[in-house]
Amino acid sequence: MDHATHEIGPQVRPLLLAAELQDHLMTASNDLDRLNTLLEDACDTLMARFSTANEQIATLMDEHQADADSPRAAAAYRSLIQQLGGAVTALQFQDMASQLIAHTNRRLRNCADTLAQDAFGDDDEDGSCVIEAAPLRPNPVTQAEMDAGSIELF
Numbered sequence: 001m002d003h004a005t006h007e008i009g010p011q012v013r014p015l016l017l018a019a020e021l022q023d024h025l026m027t028a029s030n031d032l033d034r035l036n037t038l039l040e041d042a043c044d045t046l047m048a049r050f051s052t053a054n055e056q057i058a059t060l061m062d063e064h065q066a067d068a069d070s071p072r073a074a075a076a077y078r079s080l081i082q083q084l085g086g087a088v089t090a091l092q093f094q095d096m097a098s099q100l101i102a103h104t105n106r107r108l109r110n111c112a113d114t115l116a117q118d119a120f121g122d123d124d125e126d127g128s129c130v131i132e133a134a135p136l137r138p139n140p141v142t143q144a145e146m147d148a149g150s151i152e153l154f
Contacts, residue, residue: 018119025112029105036101043094050088057081103135110134 061077113131 015119018115022112022115025108029108029112032101032105036098039094039097043091046091050084054084106132106135
């Protein structure tokens with residue numbers, strides 16, 4: 001607590017601390033929104049690149065069919081397609097990460113709104129305080145890892 005806050009009366013100090021905590025919670029919530037946007041953009045770019053790579057592999061296989069029929073070339077193409085499929089599977093973490101970010105964001109906003117309502121009352125110059133319900137489940141995503149399965153690229 002800084003010196004200026006210490007000099008304020010005992011009735012006002014908790015309100016200032018509550019306002020400061022609410023600001024921190026909202027800042028963390030806004031940071032999560034930005035993180036989610038960055039994550040979505042990066043995954044969209046990666047998916048587009050993987051799709052293009054998959055199309056180029058198909059084109060190469062068509063253009064070099066005689067080479068693709070050799071066991072060694074066929075194995076190389078299959079391996080390359082499996083590697084791309086594995087990479088796309090790994091990108092599915094974005095969906096889980098977005099769910100976790102949204103869940104945490106709702107919980108932070110609920111805490112900030114509840115704190116504001118408890119500290120400052122239910123009404124302000126903008127009207128009645130509305131508090132978004134906190135998530136009911138403690139964790140929206142139960143999966144902790146990604147396993148590769150059958151993946152079909154576009």
